[in-house]
Amino acid sequence: MTRYLSRRLVQALATIFAVVTVAFAFGRLSGSPAALLLTENAPKSQIVALNHRLGFDKPLWLQYVDYLGGLLHGDFGQSYRQVGVSSMSLVLERLPASLLLGAVGLTAGILLAMVAGLVIQLTGSRGLRTTALGIGAVRQAIPDFFFGLLLVLIFSVTLGILPSLGNRGITSVIMPALTIATGQFILYMRLIDNSLTEQSSMDYARTAYARGDSRFRVVLGELLPNAFLPVMTVAGISLGGFLGGLVIVENVFAWPGMGQLMLSAVYSRDFPVVQSGLIVVAGLFIVANFAVDLCYALIDPRVRLR
């Protein structure tokens, strides 16, 4: 177990280091960031002064070493736009809202898929499966941002029962979470349906039926735990795409999360904020994959963490 943990820790540090390095390289691509931050006809002296203040007049390798040194002290660089404010604190301030929305959306999507998969398996109805797959395919052909907009049109503009923008209490989370959940639904429904069907032809399922167990009991007690393994694997792997989708949904509903912050940082060319955001996303990635591994070991006794 210790060997496993230390190996994971080394992997995590290597990932963070790679992200930090790539982000640093991206940040210096534009050559002179100071010129971009000032107005178009700013005098040369002003550019030079700002370059000096932000440390862009030093050689590139020294900037990199400075940045890495700062990271070790917990200094992730100051925001270009909000002078004196740590870029990391801006990101962390927004993190809870993103986590809340992501967790509610993903959980709702997987639950929805599980319920659909179970109902299909319990009733054995082919029509139900076709309907669920059809609805899922239609939803997949609608981009998230347009689906969100349709929800706003129906529930905010026409019916006036849900707030359309921002975070104003518990009702605000409904539409963005619904957008995410319906988008994830088809992926997991297909997966659960496939693996339930596959599991149902296994020997252990036949044995359970032979024992005289009810269909309900076999599907819920025997098949479902096994069918859930691929769900976790996919959840871990598709996390990257999921976080990307979160950025889009946050922007449709003006949800005050990390994604919205990073995008507004793109418009204002506040690179340190984007940089810190990327580091946090990489951290989330590592934690989530670690959690998936742990859950795997918990659910499946054949898996040993080494």
Added chain:
Amino acid sequence: MTAIDQIPDLAPTAAGTAIPRARRMPRIPALQIIGAVMLVAVVLFSFGYPLLPAFDPYTQHLSLALTAPGVDAHHLLGTDSLGRDEASRLALAGRVTLGIVVAIVVVNSLLGMSIGIVSGYLGGKIDNLLMGLADVQLAMPVILVLIALAAAVGPSVWLMIGVLAATYWVGYARVARSVSLGLRERDFVLAPRIQGASGFWTVRRHIVPNVSVQMLILAVSDIGAVILLTSSFDFLGLGVQAPMPSWGLLISEGQKYVRQAPYLSILPGIVIFLVVAGLHLVSQRFTSESTPSRKRSPRTTQKKGARR
């Protein structure tokens, strides 16, 4: 990592199985016809409407701003917030979006095909290196890469095209690799090598034709995904920049007037839906045609399940 590949495992088409299938009169299911009609309608509108005299996507008629569809005979689909003709903007947006998407898919499939063939045919260290590179790309969400680069150098349509062209080839490379890996040891590939043909000639003559069929199938089913992706980027302001329209950008502009003029975002949304759903319906035919085993299996497993 490979366990959950979205791409169906496409076996190399042995010439023997393809020919008798083609000789039969193919029965085209209704859903595929509907899909094709949806697709053709959008393409015809996007490329046909600009030929009409009514086409004028940029002139502003401020007095006519936010005219609803069907009210003004000169602007059948209404006008936007600056009084520009919505039908013209929609058609131009279609040309812009489809042009960008096709360019990206073509670059991706060619790049992915070359990398995959080199990887699969040569094998060894080069294979490990290239496939390692592919794994790294899979772990990086495209949107975050684009956000990081756009923050550094400023968002532009060329940046979006570049990022997508450079990162989205992994799916193609994997399929091309597995196909050429399977072909490498086949007699018709080995025989010319023994007779002294160069590796390059063999690849061009025997591997490329087999792989390119798979690439074409993959590309057709990929167009829909890339449309959704680029539209999202356009919507976020990371892709096509105003005043040039694109479907995603039109929806984002329409979002501001969602209360007064909902048609501004609904119309481009419907167009995106028609293309993506149409492509999905059409490409299902391609994938099931190319992988005969998939046709049989669902039905037999379902019957087994029903008996229990």
